[in-house]
Amino acid sequence: MASQCRVTELLLRPLRELQDGFSPDSRAAVQGVLEAGAGSLISFRVLRELHTLLRERGSHMYLHELLEGSEIHLPVVELPKRNPELVARLEKIKAKLANEEYKRITKNVSSQCSQHGTLSDLGRQVRPLKKIIITIFNFLVTVAAAFACTYIGSQYVFTESAARVLSSVIVASFVGLAELYVLVRTMEGQLGEL
CATH class of the missing domain: 1.10.287 (Helix Hairpins)
Structure with a gap:
């Protein structure tokens, strides 16, 4: 699940103005974002705190207006390696099902058919x-x-x-x-x- 987004210039402005109002944990993250500039990643927790600070100061800017033009950063999901025993077992089950399907399809086919049918x-x-x-x-x-x-x-x-x-x-x-x-x-x- 996404927990970060890319910062735009629109978002950097309120971060610069309100950087002293953040909690100590968030202040370090804001400091890092301000140093990196636009395009760096910021967590949604800091964004929620920024939105709360803006509300307390009487700003009528909504959160979606702050995030306009930003991109949600989706982390790359690494799929775990498949268990070789499981893969072998699945292949065996697939082969068995294919064989049963083949037998079901060909069960009424016989070599003793005459010219006009059985x-x-x-x-x-x-x-x-x-x-x-x-x-x-x-x-x-x-x-x-x-x-x-x-x-x-x-x-x-x-x-x-x-x-x-x-x-x-x-x-x-x-x-x-x-x-x-x-x-x-x-x-x-x-x-x-x-």
């Missing part, structure tokens, strides 16, 4: 078709069962066969429409999940 690919392609065929078969069986039940059950109400067939067709149509509605809602929900 049997697992065929199964993956047939599954949706199988679902569609079962759904259509279920729809046809439901409509046919509704027709048959209505035809057999209407013999107690109607004596003519035309009336029985007509009532069976009407009931089978309603059941078919209801089945289609449920099918569309289910497909819509499945598409929404994708």
Whole structure:
């Protein structure tokens, strides 16, 4: 963290005027800065003390006005040397992770692929078709069962066969429409999940 800044001419003026008001520790630092002149480094502790002295003397100069044109001196951070054991361990972990990633990427690659793909690919392609065929078969069986039940059950109400067939067709149509509605809602929900 920065604890010093470079002195400018604007900052040297109040330091010269108030050098006797500083504490003994700060006075030595101010003396060194005044001898070195502009461009030398001064600590923020001395700057705070300078600002306090200016306030006590009734000056309306703010601290940021004093520091205008100054540069904050950032000390060079020296990074510690890395432990060779730690570096070796990190390299081993990186190699292990890279190997796991490679295995994950290539796990479904095999040398037994035919020209059109493996049997697992065929199964993956047939599954949706199988679902569609079962759904259509279920729809046809439901409509046919509704027709048959209505035809057999209407013999107690109607004596003519035309009336029985007509009532069976009407009931089978309603059941078919209801089945289609449920099918569309289910497909819509499945598409929404994708």
